[in-house]
Amino acid sequence: MTKSFATTELKAGSLYNHFLIAMPGLEDSSFAHTVTYICEHTDKGAMGIVINNVMPLSLGDVFMQMELIDHAGIGSQMIYAGGPVQIERGFVLHSPTAEKWQSTLEISPQLNLTASSDIIEALAEGRGPEHYLIALGYAGWGAGQLEAEVSANSWLTLPADSNIIFHTPAEQRWAAAAQPLGIDLNLISSVAGHA
Numbered sequence: 001m002t003k004s005f006a007t008t009e010l011k012a013g014s015l016y017n018h019f020l021i022a023m024p025g026l027e028d029s030s031f032a033h034t035v036t037y038i039c040e041h042t043d044k045g046a047m048g049i050v051i052n053n054v055m056p057l058s059l060g061d062v063f064m065q066m067e068l069i070d071h072a073g074i075g076s077q078m079i080y081a082g083g084p085v086q087i088e089r090g091f092v093l094h095s096p097t098a099e100k101w102q103s104t105l106e107i108s109p110q111l112n113l114t115a116s117s118d119i120i121e122a123l124a125e126g127r128g129p130e131h132y133l134i135a136l137g138y139a140g141w142g143a144g145q146l147e148a149e150v151s152a153n154s155w156l157t158l159p160a161d162s163n164i165i166f167h168t169p170a171e172q173r174w175a176a177a178a179q180p181l182g183i184d185l186n187l188i189s190s191v192a193g194h195a
Contacts, residue, residue: 015146016041017108019164019177020048021156024188030084035177036139037093037160039105039113046141049082049093049113051133051165052173059134062090063124066117072126078170082135090136092119093165094129110162131166156181 020036036048060075082091092114096106102116112129122128141149149155156178168176178185 014041015046015150015157017111017160018157019160020146020150021158021174021177021185023154023156024185026154031139033174035164035173036083037111037165039093039107039138041146043143045143046146048139049091049133049135050080050139051093051135052170053081054170055079055081055136057136059123062120062134066120066124068121068124070124072124072128074123077134080133080135080170082137083139085138085140087137089115089138090117090120090134091115091138092123092129092132092134094119094132095162095166097129099127108160111160111165131162133165156183 015038018038018041020034020038022031022034022036024033026032031050033052034050035052036050038046038048040047055078057079058075059077059079060070062079063070063075081087094112094114095110096112099122101114101119101122104112104114104116106112119128120134123132150157158177158180161177161180164173164176175185
């Protein structure tokens with residue numbers, strides 16, 4: 001039985017708070033084997049954070065650059081390449097907090113996205129969110145671009161799961177994100193001739 005994951009009814013906003021899971025045949029090397037969390041999806045385009053592309057950079061490096069002392073002892077936390085757009089800009093995908101940050105997008109009851117340095121300062125001081133993922137850069141799509149890519153079967157889509165973002169090792173997120181669909185992406189890879 002062949003199952004198509006694309007839909008002709010895909011509308012702006014419908015992928016908000018969803019994962020985009022790169023199909024093994026996706027040609028764009030920036031997104032090969034990635035899982036992207038979609039933070040915003042409107043008729044003007046979409047924005048997301050890649051959640052499984054680890055950089056050779058730690059939170060300690062960020063603290064050092066910002067001249068912050070790591071009082072919380074979390075400097076070994078990994079930093080992620082959130083996407084190819086504005087790679088010098090930092091984003092924190094995190095669990096909600098009572099404290100309000102200068103620039104936060106409340107995406108769902110489980111997830112917020114903050115793009116201001118005050119949250120990094122709070123993390124260094126040990127008063128930041130309980131769960132977080134820090135990324136440099138983001139993934140962006142123009143009006144209709146993401147819908148076209150999904151219709152072309154470049155991506156699998158499904159509602160996001162914060163457990164995959166915060167509690168699954170980075171190297172397992174691509175396969176784990178597709179698991180609820182009953183798909184083993186590694187089998188698709190081998191059939192397509194990709195390892």
